[in-house]
Amino acid sequence: MKKRMGTFTSILMSAMILTACGGDSTAGSGDSSNALTLYSGVSEDAEKEAIEEVAQAFEDETGISIDINFPGTGYEDQMRVRMASNDLPDLFDTHGWAINRYGEYVADLSNMDWVEHFDPAMAPILKDEDGKVYAFPINQAKDGIMYNATLLEEYGIELPTTVDEWVDAMETVKEKGNGEVTPLWIPGSNQYTIAQILDQLSTPLLVTADSHNYESELLDGSVDWSTYTALPEFLKELQEKELLNTDVLTASEAQRIELMAQNKIAFTFAGGAFGPAVTELNPDIQVGAVPVPAFWEGDEPSWIGGERNTFAVFKDSKNVEEAKQFIEFLAQPKNAKKLAEATSLPAGVTSVETENYYSEFYDKWAHVEIQPYFDRVYLPSGMWDVYAITGQELLSGTKTAEQVSEEMQSEYLRLRNQ
Template identity: 60%
Template structure:
């Protein structure tokens, strides 16, 4: 009897051990299943419905061709950075993740080197400085490129006799014209401030013409060495507050959500907005009559020229410590096939990041119209320490909520800039 009990105890221990092994993960978030299928965890910053739809379609095609690999995609929108910071601190990164402009400075130590992959020879040289370092390491694969500016309702501008403005003063005049001629039925500048990162997007885009591109007002060196006088930043907050006081912004600016943009644009309720990406095709799908244009960021100082703001938009990096690195690279190689790269770029309404894949996007004719306009890098990625994006978002919210004055906003930016630089 004792032998029988001992044998049963031994079998229970073996069974428990085996069950524990079958449940254990084999990489940070990705797992190997008992049937041999590998699950790769993937995090991306994509937030617009059109973008997500295009990416999820590519994932489905890959899984169909590779039934032994499952992609578990996470698209947390505005919560992305906080989630990735936690994962970096725990050194438990997703198998695949979007570096969203920080491939080297923020995520570099976590990324696998992709330089030996076939697609690298077709990487657009315009992205070399962003995705490669001096030693030749390639940090991420670019799903597309960014040419950010301002979106607008092309039909409304034509109806009201407004040309896409090239200066900030011209933009202010255009906004006032829309308010007057629409009798208040159209929001001149619509901001989905309920997703506060969209406020940071505006400040980030406009900081470049304010502080960088004009030769007489260029503060790049001072921003990099820490000697920048932040009173030079106050004009942006003053202009934003002026727009709000003149009722040129949506009244629900602090609660409006990004997901509302396509429907409002389709209803001809928006004149201008800094929302880009798939806004145009999403709105036109809802209303085939609507036409959404895009234009560069207008110049702030007299004599300066407009600028596109850009670089990498969406990328995929592979976690260097992933136990499924081979499978992660296989997915990236799939995405880099010219026909797949083209589909994703067109689905996200942005140019591809590869020389051998050309996309005919919703905004192609507008990019052609402004092909002489230079692309400037995102302001925060070059001139601000990591963490300042969140500061731009929160201070912008506080400005629009009347809890910060423009001068106080600049002071708070200065304090956080110095604190983060010292870390």
């Protein structure tokens, strides 16, 4: 495992995902037949509650009710079906795809007052060269690896900046935890949590290191996906060394908060609301965030980020003006602050200052650059499912690392040509 830097390596994160997780839920008020429809990809209870509270305040002020839906892991599938029939909700989360996937379906928000407060990091993601603004950003992603800061301090473990250092840390956890602590815990019953990990680790594997930068080949379609094999090899090696939870393919996200609060997890990939939920359950546990370690020698760690949760307006909605009115309401500092803080992420507009659970960790690693999500820049639509399926097949033993790379290659080419 040693000297992986410069030979091979890498690893993981969740979040949120934005991409969305956790169970179905619907909330609404008033006469739902006259309500605005709103779909969101948020997954944590605190995030859902904040949206519901702001929606209720909007109804109290305007008399306009909102039928809120949280489809969980089915979010993207439902939105694809609704795009195909041009029947999207009045308001919906573009979850990282405001321009590339949903661009033709959303109304222009450029004439709204809050636009002048765009965070410079968000403007290129949600605003095109013609000035069209595609969505209101609730927050902005800054993903890395979540860790049990209390436990690592107790074990005397330094925070890793390379994958080799991270593996050393996990092996120390395994030794000092006497089998009671899982070094890296993955809720793989939701295959998209595995996809999130693979996506985040693809950036240091294939982009950020000068010695292994395949950016141009990824963009023009000529990349040789055998260069990806080191990543599934690494994940499989962690499993074989018993550094992953033994129930990796059946474990659910619902277990994760309680296990971390019980000091039974060292590292995991989770969304921003994870830390506050753990500390609320056990005030003696502090969850930290560390950037994704460098995969290759000479490289630096990376935050993975960009658009996380947003609200866009369906351009063909019968309630465009009412939906825009709701977004203006969301953009009021007190409401924007509530939503951003519920996700424990920075706000997407500069007019809002948030008190963030992870602020001390973000400050510690403020010098680390934020890289965009790999799939949003380099992969065709549909590859998220390929990440998820091949990741589960790898961990179940039905595919080798080489076969995973072959599947990624064939699907990458097929989807690019669609």
